[in-house]
Amino acid sequence: MSLEQIAFADRxxxxxxxxxSADQKEAVIKRIKAINKPVQILEAIQARVDLDQLLGIGAFSLDRVLAVEPDFLEDKEHEHDSSITSVGITCEGACxxxxxxxxLRRLLTEKGADLFRSKGVLAMAGSDDRHVFQGVHMLLQMTSSAYDDVAPWAPGEKRVNKLVFIGRNLDRTxxxxxxxxCLV
Known part of the structure; x- marks a missing residue:
């Protein structure tokens, strides 16, 4: 989230x-409040937030946006970075x-700074657990149906791996x- 977005945010x-750590969390909250004192901060783990706190709240205020950025409604030139792409991979099999x-270790080491987001659902050889990963840059979290609320592979279900990478200068091939x- 940019400083400008924080300045406009209602929550x-x-x-x-x-x-x-608790100290790190408090430092971030203090910095956010220095930018936008009245903002409501919803604390979350794995993006779990009560949707009633987000939907139908009428939080957008054009007057507030215009007070901070008077030229918000003016037509502006936009530049898009053509080096940013997404790569989706879908293939049957077990890893x-x-x-x-x-x-994954090599990918994160070599391309981690250019990987904005990564996520996937994977089948592992010898396991009926469905494995899920998600990452931001060089941080990656892996979980499975054995430990989370992800459903395991059903008996007879095709084991289809699905991965998505969003980043800069990604080579699809x-x-x-x-x-x-990596498949068996």
């Missing part, structure tokens, strides 16, 4: 609080856990072939 979701871990090399 903000402060997510991933399970990954920071070799060791190969997959090595591939390389990502696809290197992931497929």
């Amino acid at each position: 903000i979701i402060l997510n991933k609080l399970d990954l920071v 070799d856990p060791d190969k997959l871990n090595a591939w 390389d990502l696809t072939s290197s992931f497929k090399a």
Whole structure:
């Protein structure tokens, strides 16, 4: 979220609080309040927030936006970065856990700064658990149906791996072939 977005916000979701200390959380809240004192901060872990706190609240105020950015409604030139793309991979099969871990480790080490978001649903060889991962840059979280509210693979269900990467200068062919090399 940009400083400008914080300045306009009526409420903000402060997510991933399970990954920071109480002191770090308080420092972030203090910084947000210095930018926008009346903002309501909704604390969350894994983006779990009561939707009633977000939907139908009439939070947008054009007058408030115009007070901070008078030229908000003017037609402006926009530049888009053509180096930013997304790559989706869908393929049937089961992953070799060791190969997959090595591939993810190498990918995050080499491309982590350019990987804005990554997520996927994976099938692992020898397991009926559905594995899910999501990441931001070099941070990656993996969970499975054994530990979370993700449903396991149903008996006879096709094991289809689905991955999505959003980032800068992504090579679709390389990502696809290197992931497929992780399959048994």
